[in-house]
Amino acid sequence: xxNAILADDLYIxxxxxxxxxxxxxxxxxxxxKFLRAVLEQTETPKLSLEMLQHLMLTEEADKCISLLQKxxxxxxxxxxxxxxxxxxxxxxxxxxELLSNISEDGKVVLADDQGFYLACNGYPHEVAxxxxxxSAEISVIHMRRSGLLMKxxxxxxxxxxxxxxxxxxxxxxxxxxxxxxxxxxxxxGIPHFNxxxxxxLIWMLSVRYAKNK
Numbered sequence: 001x002x003n004a005i006l007a008d009d010l011y012i013x014x015x016x017x018x019x020x021x022x023x024x025x026x027x028x029x030x031x032x033k034f035l036r037a038v039l040e041q042t043e044t045p046k047l048s049l050e051m052l053q054h055l056m057l058t059e060e061a062d063k064c065i066s067l068l069q070k071x072x073x074x075x076x077x078x079x080x081x082x083x084x085x086x087x088x089x090x091x092x093x094x095x096x097e098l099l100s101n102i103s104e105d106g107k108v109v110l111a112d113d114q115g116f117y118l119a120c121n122g123y124p125h126e127v128a129x130x131x132x133x134x135s136a137e138i139s140v141i142h143m144r145r146s147g148l149l150m151k152x153x154x155x156x157x158x159x160x161x162x163x164x165x166x167x168x169x170x171x172x173x174x175x176x177x178x179x180x181x182x183x184x185x186x187x188x189g190i191p192h193f194n195x196x197x198x199x200x201l202i203w204m205l206s207v208r209y210a211k212n213k
Contacts, residue, residue, distance in 0.1 A: 006065070010079035011044035012051075016194045018076030019202040023176045025158065030056070031071055038077070039206035043085040086207050087200055094204070095119035099185075101197040107188035111135050112181065122188070135173050135184040176202070179210045 014022070014035060022035035037055040038045060045051045052064040071077045087094060099108040100121040107122035115136030120128035138160050161169035172191060176183040183205065192198075 006047055006049060007079060010047040010081060011083045012038055012047055012055075013044050013078050013080045013084060014038055014199060014203075015075055015078055016196075016198045017074075018071065019199050020193055021074075021076055023178055023202055023206075024174075026177045030067055031074075031076070033057070034067060034071065035076060036206065036210065039203055040210045042207055044080065044083045046083075047079060086203050091204050091208060092119065095201075096121045098197045098201045098204075101195050102185075102192045102201070103187045104190040104192060105188055109135070109186040111184050111186065113139055113184065118183075131171075131186050132184075135186050138173050139175065139182065139184060176205065178202075178205050181209045 018035050019039070022032055022039055025032070034056050037057075045055065049061055049064065052068060053059055053061070056064050056067060058064060068077070095110060096119050099110060099119060100106045102108060103122070105122065109117050109120040109123060109128050109131045111117040111132035113136060115133040117128050117132040120131075123131065158175045159172060161172040164170050168190075170189065172187050174185050174187070174191070176185060
């Protein structure tokens with residue numbers, strides 16, 4: 001039995017790493033289910049045993065506390081004193097601003113798995129269309145070869161990149177699995193996922209699309 005005691009007057013808020021883990025794979029585990037459940041809320045949940053039981057879909061208090069501790073130790077969740085609500089603006093209006101801050105040079109495209117882009121920053125329209133189409137083709141290749149990549153080679157990642165001679169990514173493609181929708185975020189240069197804007201991006205996409213499952 002756990003001897004841990006929940007802190008008072010805190011709200012559950014994901015970190016950028018927690019957001020990335022939540023949407024980086026379709027494979028489900030208790031931690032990922034919990035993180036996704038938090039992301040589907042329109043405001044940060046108040047930390048309590050009852051809330052954890054609701055989000056984790058279990059009545060077993062020890063399991064709830066243990067899973068929360070695991071997520072905290074891995075740097076996926078944090079406790080904040082002041083509650084937050086999902087940004088109350090149209091997703092289409094804020095996407096370019098959010099995208100611009102998660103790339104070193106501001107060049108980012110957010111596309112769906114059909115190759116159509118929802119938003120972009122730093123690219124002309126024609127280039128964004130081509131990058132989106134390329135991201136969809138890469139997704140098809142990945143799905144066809146996932147057995148080789150994951151089972152035979154042990155490469156447990158869905159991300160792809162076009163690299164330079166030094167092995168550094170010049171254009172990277174990261175899938176975001178939200179509900180039944182697979183998004184691809186294409187980033188020129190070094191990604192900056194450790195930004196608050198990345199949390200807002202994943203949170204807003206989750207609130208809108210996670211119910212489609």
